Amino acid sequence: MDDALPLPGQLSGTHLLDAAVSYARWRxxxxxxxxxxxxxxxxxPRCSCASAACPSPGAHPARADWAVRASGSASEVRRMWDRQPRASVLLATGRGFDVLEVPESAGCHALARTERMDVDLGPVIAAPTGRMAFFVLPGARAKAPGLLAALGWPPGALDLTVRGEGDWVAAPPTxxxxxxxAQWVRRPTAANRWLPDIGALLSPLAYACGRAAAEARAVR
Incomplete structure (x- = not known):
């Protein structure tokens, strides 16, 4: 059934095809x-794009027209991976969700802080690049500047990236x-099917990023 949801752990398989199909089918x-x-x-290891200076080896769109090829149809996703089973699994942001991306140290601190504040979280990805991605409702990119300004953070003051329309995030098990x-810190489950708005998460994430930056300056 389309409205069926996976049990915890059902989206954590190591097979790229199974994971890709699951993301389309269940979410x-x-x-x-x-x-x-x-x-x-x-x-x-080197990226299949053959660029020696590839900034995201093994984890970026393979084609320039990726935005029109992205699909939420499980059958179409299966066809894509049948053609190239080694392809990494990327999720288009700005459609079903946006992503707030922060350094891993700040992300871990924010997770602890949101638990204490009883903030409902969506899925969260940890990448081996040392970044964490928090899933929020679409539209976050447009709201972020005003919300950060209201919190007292000028543009560019924090290592916090909002990924929305025209962007992507690498999904497990890429x-x-x-x-x-890439690994799930908080897996997609029935409990977090409904994503939080950026307003619920930005304050603890901004605080954690500011604290991480201050600690890094103190070490220097």
Whole structure:
């Protein structure tokens, strides 16, 4: 059934095809195939795009027209991965959800803070790049500047990125460079099907980012 939801852990498989289909079937997220990792002559991983300076090896769209190819249809997603089973699993942001991306240290602190504040969270991804992605309702990118200003944070003061329309996030179990795979810190479940608005999360995330930046300056 379309409105059926997975049990906790049902979306955590290590098979790229199964994961991609599950995201479309259970959450109706728009999924797109990305690049993948290949071994170079010395056995080291390199991006299938063949760029030696690739900033996101194995985890970026494989085609320029990715935005129109992303699909929330489980059958279409299956067809895409049947054609390229090694493709990384990317989720288009700005449609079913936006993402607030912060450094891992700030993300962990924010998770503890939101628990104490009894804030309802959506899914959260930890990437091997040292970043964490918090899922929120679409429209976050437009709201973020005003909300941050109201909290006293000038533009560019925090290491906090809002990913919305025209962007993407790498989803588990995508492998990203040498660092490992993207992993769920909080998995998609029935309990977090309804995503929070950016207003519920921005304050604890901004506080955590500001604290992390202050601690980094103190170490220097």
């Amino acid at each position: 109706h997220w728009e999924v797109l195939p990305g690049t993948w990792l290949e071994a170079d002559a010395g056995g080291a 492998r990203m460079g040498r660092g490992g795979r």
